Amino acid sequence: MKAAGIAAKYIREQFSSPIDHAIVSGSGLKIFEDKETVFSIPYSQIPHFPLPTVEGHEGRLDIYSIGEKNIALFKGRVHYYEGYSPWDITFSIRLMYYLGIKDITLTNAAGSVVREIEPGDIVILNDYINFAQINPLIGHNINFGERFTPMNEPFAPKLLSHAVKTLKNLNMVYKTGIYVFLTGPAYESRAEVAMVQKFGGSLVGMSTVPEIILAKRLGLNILGISICTNFGTGISDKTLHHEEVIEIGEKVKKNLNKFFETLFSNDTI
Numbered sequence: 001m002k003a004a005g006i007a008a009k010y011i012r013e014q015f016s017s018p019i020d021h022a023i024v025s026g027s028g029l030k031i032f033e034d035k036e037t038v039f040s041i042p043y044s045q046i047p048h049f050p051l052p053t054v055e056g057h058e059g060r061l062d063i064y065s066i067g068e069k070n071i072a073l074f075k076g077r078v079h080y081y082e083g084y085s086p087w088d089i090t091f092s093i094r095l096m097y098y099l100g101i102k103d104i105t106l107t108n109a110a111g112s113v114v115r116e117i118e119p120g121d122i123v124i125l126n127d128y129i130n131f132a133q134i135n136p137l138i139g140h141n142i143n144f145g146e147r148f149t150p151m152n153e154p155f156a157p158k159l160l161s162h163a164v165k166t167l168k169n170l171n172m173v174y175k176t177g178i179y180v181f182l183t184g185p186a187y188e189s190r191a192e193v194a195m196v197q198k199f200g201g202s203l204v205g206m207s208t209v210p211e212i213i214l215a216k217r218l219g220l221n222i223l224g225i226s227i228c229t230n231f232g233t234g235i236s237d238k239t240l241h242h243e244e245v246i247e248i249g250e251k252v253k254k255n256l257n258k259f260f261e262t263l264f265s266n267d268t269i
Contacts, residue, residue: 003048004091008098010047011061015039020069021264022101024077024092024211026108028056028249029227031073031260032064039063043076049095050088052076056109056246067265072101079207081185086136089207090214103159103221106212109249110179110205110226111188113196113235117203117228120252122174122259124163125224128154128209129180129201136214149217156221163223166263172255177202179226181209190234204232227252 015038025031043049043059052059057076064071074092078084096104110123117123141147167174180196182188184206188196196204203226215222229248230236 004094005098007047007049007091007095011041011095011099014041015063017070019063019072019099019101021103021105022072022074022096022099023105023260024074024107026077026207026227027054028109028229028246029107029256030249030253031075031107031256032062032071033253033257035064035066037062038065038070046095048091050078050084050091052078053082054079056249066261069264071264072096072099077207077211079185080132080134080183080210081206086134086138086210087140090136090210093211093214093218093220096215096220097218101220103156103223104215105159105223105225106208106215107225107227108179108205108208109229110203111230111232112203112228113180113193113232114177114202115235117175117177119228119230119248121228122167122172122252122255123177123203123226123228124160124167124174125155125179125226126160126176127178128212128224129178129199130209130213131196131199132181132183132209134181134183134210136210137217142217149213151213151216154212154216154222155224159221159223162263162266163225166259166266170258170262172259175202175228177226179208179224180204182206188232193232193234196232203228227256
């Protein structure tokens with residue numbers, strides 16, 4: 001994990017205050033867009049940081065002061081389908097670990113395979129299925145904890161509880177579900193959506209799960225949030241386009257920002 005350690009040292013030389021929580025923003029999700037940063041740096045200036053190539057992933061690390069907390073926002077991520085390795089796509093997680101960040105929120109834009117979850121819904125993840133079987137721990141025997149990482153509880157109960165309580169206090173509609181990771185970049189076929197339904201999945205997406213696996217191995221506390229951007233093929237006959245993802249991100253940003261600002265203003269998280 002030498003490269004991530006070098007990157008963390010570079011950031012700490014410019015921003016030495018403790019960071020209380022980190023968020024990775026998914027495709028088109030405009031979190032804290034109107035808030036002033038206390039520190040900002042493009043990924044291109046951070047040593048060894050892999051650079052996103054997909055629209056809706058800005059490629060910048062911003063730090064905000066919310067309440068009495070410093071919140072790091074990783075604006076965009078890289079994906080396996082971009083040609084990056086499982087180790088590359090989890091670089092931000094290793095960087096968080098070296099920066100001493102213990103609590104993280106992983107967000108993504110995802111397609112629904114169930115009628116109960118509709119475009120625009122905020123979905124709190126309670127489990128995942130790694131259908132792609134892309135795993136950053138393969139070949140990397142990290143000198144931390146057990147070689148075989150238990151995943152019976154991938155998301156931190158405390159963070160889940162605070163997220164749900166915050167949404168309820170704000171009278172925001174939310175759903176819960178299971179995220180299924182497929183590689184992309186092609187959208188799922190009708191048969192694949194039917195298969196995911198039979199497996200018990202709620203949402204399909206092209207990211208996040210490798211990050212969950214490595215974060216869990218490193219002892220980080222994880223909150224997972226999907227924003228539903230569309231129905232999967234077969235649930236809707238509409239042809240899918242990436243522009244939909246960007247449009248929904250714009251529509252939900254007000255509620256998403258209100259949620260996060262309230263969440264981090266709470267002294268108990």
